[in-house]
Amino acid sequence: MTTPLFDTVCFIGIGLINGSLARAMRKTGLVRRLVAVDIAAESCAAALELGIVDAAGSDWATVAEADLVVIGTPVGAVLEIGRAIGPHLKPGTVVTDVGSVKMAVIRDLTPSLPEGVAFVPGHPIAGTEHSGPRAGFAELFEGRWCILTPQTGTDPQAVDKVAEAWRRVGSMVEVMDPHHHDQVLAVTSHLPHLIAYTIVGTADDLEGHLKQEVIKFSASGFRDFTRIAASDPIMWRDIFLNNREAVLEVIQRFTEDLTALQRAIRWGEGEALEKKFSETRAIRRAIIDARQA
């Protein structure tokens, strides 16, 4: 147990990420009290049953008890959440979030925050294909990066405290411009998920018999895509709608590259294929070397 960094944390939405963060915060003793607000009664019940928070319910005014608020909902809900919690936030409270896009969250949340409340947007690069508080675990963030995208003028002490909280739960912290974050994540996360959803959807549209065989023989590559295509649909809908420009830009690049490979296959250009397939091995090695494999 270390010294508490915050007195009371209020989680808005208690799903996989906030549910894991609650466990990790409890385990490391970095807050004294943990409460949750979630519009889904079953999530509140599960969080209480699991003992990962001390209180849970649907009352937005609960944020008044907190000196740290962590928003962990689909990013499309942030505008309304800001309007709901804004009037209840007390000066000195630090608000952060765990959303996968940052420009839209800043746009939607900032207007609702009262004077004296610091907002430190965050994004832990961690997760699984499972959803809900029961799927969480305290070790989810260990050895993973957490990106913070504070705006110029944000209280540096608030940024430092949020960064320290992530470090205490095992993460490495990187501070980044929110626009740049959205561009990087469009490549590393949003495009891969869209591609996985697409390919699994393509298989899902096959006629019945062929579809059964795709499932049966999925160990040949396909199943790796189904795991990430099993991620939460609402969360991902909101990510694509809220990082539209960056995602459309990388889809365009991807499509051009796929067309080039398609053409090489059609014209039997073996050398071009082999060259491309050899280059991609180097990236895998770099990821293994960076201990993110």
Add this chain to the structure above:
Amino acid sequence: MTTPLFDTVCFIGIGLINGSLARAMRKTGLVRRLVAVDIAAESCAAALELGIVDAAGSDWATVAEADLVVIGTPVGAVLEIGRAIGPHLKPGTVVTDVGSVKMAVIRDLTPSLPEGVAFVPGHPIAGTEHSGPRAGFAELFEGRWCILTPQTGTDPQAVDKVAEAWRRVGSMVEVMDPHHHDQVLAVTSHLPHLIAYTIVGTADDLEGHLKQEVIKFSASGFRDFTRIAASDPIMWRDIFLNNREAVLEVIQRFTEDLTALQRAIRWGEGEALEKKFSETRAIRRAIIDARQA
């Protein structure tokens, strides 16, 4: 130890798959003697050093000692291999292979096989992104499917013996028409690998700084693609060149589906996105239920 099913097996090419099969055959005692022919001296040396075969070298005439020959090379090499081993095969020998496409292998190998030699084309749905005999392990085929695509008129006893060999190393065996095999695998394996190579290539083309960040934050989805994009380049070049029509057909389907999602993102059609992302979850559950996850 069970009764040997074959006296001597000769592996043509001793990489990941044949190297694993050698270990599994040794472990289960299903052959008396194991030999390997590989044009790469270092693969032969490794196989001998690992003790997974009793003899290894580059002499095609070695197949004369075998009553089972297992071809485990990139499928583009099969035509030349057939010409090289054909004159040395003794009547009664069973030839099989482990290639990822079946129509092309049948086309390329059959003309070189003498009277009295049965060919039972095979494809174990198992593998890793690693290559070479050192990467192999005896348990690779346990609980995995192996597809056999014998042609009408092939000695049923030869088919039975090859099927029994795969069962003894832990696989489940499915007999299938070779053309159908190539269509199913185009969806479950060839398209996923092509997409993975493409997306990793797209990232590889980014300017230096952004590329470093893609590696750093790859845990957000991208790294799942880099694993399969690290597979053997020559093997995959040959697969695409030898299953051209089926692969081009599924690329076309995939591109149409991606374009539809791209359009939904551009026009902010949240409902369409959510519907698509929800449907794909069912396939993941089916794969888990089929114990192939």
